[in-house]
Amino acid sequence: MNKQVLTIFTSLVILLILLLLLNISLGSVYIPFHKTLTFLIGKDIGHIGWENILIQFRIPKAITAILVGSGLGISGLLMQTLFRNPLAGPFVLGISSGASLGVAIAILTGMSFGLAINQLGIGGSWILTVSASFGAFLVLSVVILVSLKIRDSMSLLIIGLMFGSATGAIVSVLQFFSKAESIQAYLIWTFGSLGGLTWEELKIFIPVIFLTLGWAYTFSKSLNALLLGDNYSRSMGVNIKKTRLIIIIATSLLAGTITAFCGPIAFIGIAIPHITRLLFNTANHKVLFPMVIFSGAILMLFCDIIAQMPGKEYTLPINAVTSVLGAPIVIWLVVRRKDFSKSFSG
């Protein structure tokens, strides 16, 4: 790591800590910043209500934001390198479409059996999580089976896109035959949410994301080789099919788990790898990897602060906020660094 990279890295760490504190201290209920700090270093703040809000709601949400940002950023990076395509993201293989299909079936058909999932409370959120995981897993299994059959990665990208369109169409058909309130329940799920996770759910969410991120870091070497394309990689001893398979599995674990718990969160996965590449001007995955994790966490915390509209009663859909805030950042970086497109061409 050279000096410039180190400087940016240090600023990222400081920014992350600041945003984390800010994220926890801000919300619809006003809690003084110094009280939040006091609470975080383990001291009593003498206000049960505030303590409950912090423990039960704000801290889990901040942790979720960090994991979602990092996880989606890394899945985007994995997909962009695997497909050597700047438009690839965590969901190009149809993971979110699969999850949407699962949830759509659960909500839209469940309601016709007289089950109102949003009225089931905690149990309802588990049903959504399970059906999203199941849908994502189903679509993904098909994609993985296909990936074992075909030789080149580009065909796989197209097949993934086709699956996405097909499942999207099935969801449309389901919506067409559904009642207005079921459609609304489904729409709310598609807005995404960081706030819904309980500590029980975090007990699954945290280790899955952490372990998968650690596992994915061990691909850095193969990912660097993949930058040169399938032929060169093979000639350097990379087993393409095996590498492709583990990249797909890791991406699915990250993006699938996140979608299951938080809904389909768009944009972050595509944008974060670009932002990181532009900031650090490198293609080396050993450097990109930690940077993507940090940038992803930072952007997600920031978006969440905006989404919860400090001082207001309501929160904006996180899915909209990420795109509204993220898009100008990417546009600004691309315009400022005119050689952006070159990081994807020879």
Add this chain to the structure above:
Amino acid sequence: MDHNPCVIELKNLTVGYRSTKKVIPVLQNINVNLQKGEMVCLVGENGIGKSTLLRTLAGIQPGLEGQVIINGKNIEDFRIQELSKIISLVLTDRIFAGNLKVDELVSLGRHPYTNWLGNLTPEDQDKITWAIEISDIKNIREKPINELSDGQFQKVLIARALAQDGDIIILDEPTAHLDLPNKISILKLLKDLSDHTGKSILMATHELEFGFQMADRIWMVLKNEKFISGVPEDLMLNHTFEKLIQHDAVNYDLSNGRFSVNHELKWQCNLEGDPTAVFWTINALHRNRWSITQEETNVKIKAVKIKNHFEWILSTDKKNITCTKIEEVINSLKHFQHL
């Protein structure tokens, strides 16, 4: 007959493509050897299957029939990691990572040797430094690859292949898109490598003139004929080479190994004088479809050297014209073309 050990032996090899329904052979029944330290040019017209053959030899694509034997062992019995320590490639594939730096790209050549994280040992560093120095890219090692010229980029790819440190380097058209000095410098670099490092170099190329000057051996693929292997000069003298360039637009002079464009000549004239001036005057006359003949014609040109410049005296039945440039000669001749 062979003094050197063979690094690649091809036995009845057929290469091509296999789909679920049919088998499409591209090149059939190839029997040829690549020796240690040899530089071989693989020549043949576009689309005849050179790249397919190279990919099969490199183990990227399976052969259809026959055997590829690398260092005495069948290629199918190699693990992909083992093979990568013997054969390295320079391909025409585009690389979609323009912000990759030159030394990072060269370092990727150490991929087969590094640990699971790809950390470079001092030995790896030494190999990278050696590869960068011998390929003459030391001055650009910090640059991102999208800032390189085509010639520099080709050298970087060769350096990467060298860092991979196999006994065999296979290159697919390494001099395509390069200007003349760069073409020659790349070929010279490869020739020096095979001489000094004992690496065997096999490249597909369309550089017939330079290839035949520098290669130890030519592998030639001709349509509807057997795969031919031989020392360039033998292929010249037994007229095999001419089959490769049989085309109406091309003239080939076996006496000096030169190619020229086949102009369809229409008119005749006589030419004599200073040899250097005559040489270039012929060049210009041919391009304008005038041939030179020994028989008497009514257009005679005499090129004379006067101090530092040349003059041409164009004489016809009617008049004499003195020209100071070939351009003037050509323009004056146009007048007679319609006669």
